[in-house]
Amino acid sequence: MRSSTHTEPIGLPRTALVTGASRGIGRAIARRLARDGMVVAVHYGADGAAAQETVELIAGEGGRAFAVGAELGAFEGVRALVEGVRAGFVAQVGDGGLDVLVNNAAVTTSGGHLQDETPEGFDRVFAVNVRAPFFLVQQLLPVLRDGGAIVNIGSAVTRVSLSDELAYAMTKGAMETFTRTLANVVGARRITVNTVSPGPTQTAGLTAAMAAVPQLEEMLIGGQALPWVGQPEDIADPVAFLASADGRWITGTVIDASGGTYLGPKR
Numbered sequence: 001m002r003s004s005t006h007t008e009p010i011g012l013p014r015t016a017l018v019t020g021a022s023r024g025i026g027r028a029i030a031r032r033l034a035r036d037g038m039v040v041a042v043h044y045g046a047d048g049a050a051a052q053e054t055v056e057l058i059a060g061e062g063g064r065a066f067a068v069g070a071e072l073g074a075f076e077g078v079r080a081l082v083e084g085v086r087a088g089f090v091a092q093v094g095d096g097g098l099d100v101l102v103n104n105a106a107v108t109t110s111g112g113h114l115q116d117e118t119p120e121g122f123d124r125v126f127a128v129n130v131r132a133p134f135f136l137v138q139q140l141l142p143v144l145r146d147g148g149a150i151v152n153i154g155s156a157v158t159r160v161s162l163s164d165e166l167a168y169a170m171t172k173g174a175m176e177t178f179t180r181t182l183a184n185v186v187g188a189r190r191i192t193v194n195t196v197s198p199g200p201t202q203t204a205g206l207t208a209a210m211a212a213v214p215q216l217e218e219m220l221i222g223g224q225a226l227p228w229v230g231q232p233e234d235i236a237d238p239v240a241f242l243a244s245a246d247g248r249w250i251t252g253t254v255i256d257a258s259g260g261t262y263l264g265p266k267r
């Protein structure tokens with residue numbers, strides 16, 4: 001029997017919300033899902049102009065998207081995002097239903113090492129990276145259609161020990177646990193839940209660091225199995241796969257999309 005999981009609702013285009021889609025990996029995911037025919041809600045935190053640029057890039061590629069701003073460090077922001085997304089889809093497609101949620105927005109801490117972390121920094125990184133996606137799922141479940149997909153963006157930091165990213169790594173570990181448990185919670189509705197975990201990926205921050213430190217590219221590649229610096233599209237493609245009908249039987253798992261970062265020594 002053919003499953004209807006991850007396919008168009010009758011008479012409507014599929015819809016997606018990508019958090020943190022104003023730049024970087026989130027922008028690449030939003031563009032890819034729009035190319036796959038979804039109407040995309042492009043979420044941003046502070047940079048509305050950058051989110052509008054994502055919307056225009058999508059329109060230039062023949063897709064449909066709209067921007068929604070919400071600060072995810074506070075619960076009110078989650079509520080505002082849910083309302084904005086529902087209203088946006090009603091306006092764009094005549095129905096407030098959602099097919100794909102990509103929890104991508106995240107922050108790192110200003111601390112990093114154990115001794116440098118502050119209670120405020122710790123709370124902030126958990127609020128944005130864990131509490132926001134948790135309550136976003138809770139609040140969106142009534143409009144998330146049966147047969148939908150939730151994709152969380154994790155990080156390869158959970159399988160190695162990077163002592164300068166301690167609290168950040170803990171948030172990504174929490175999201176892996178969320179992924180596994182949530183998959184059982186929503187599975188009866190044929191909704192899949194997975195995490196895609198990038199390694200170092202060339203967003204604006206890494207591009208600037210590579211310009212400042214000429215050896216960095218070689219160092220990064222030296223720590224990976226595959227010989228190029230990860231690009232946002234290298235992450236967007238596996239997300240699109242999980243959100244597509246081809247990914248309908250995959251749930252509760254973590255997919256490493258890091259080009260084989262820190263697999264071990266190369267001999």
Ligand code: NAP
Nearest residue numbers: 020021022024025044045046047071072105106155200201
């Ligand atoms: P990025 O370039 O720093 O962009 C972050 C996005 O999240 C922006 O759209 C930003 O919106 C939004 N955001 C940040 N804080 C927010 C807040 N408090 N409230 C609402 N929105 C907020 O991120 P990225 O490097 O593309 O990373 C995307 C995902 O991949 C993250 O989950 C990250 O942990 C993961 N990851 C990245 C790498 C990497 O090397 N880049 C490696 C491993 C994992 P505004 O700009 O509008 O504020």
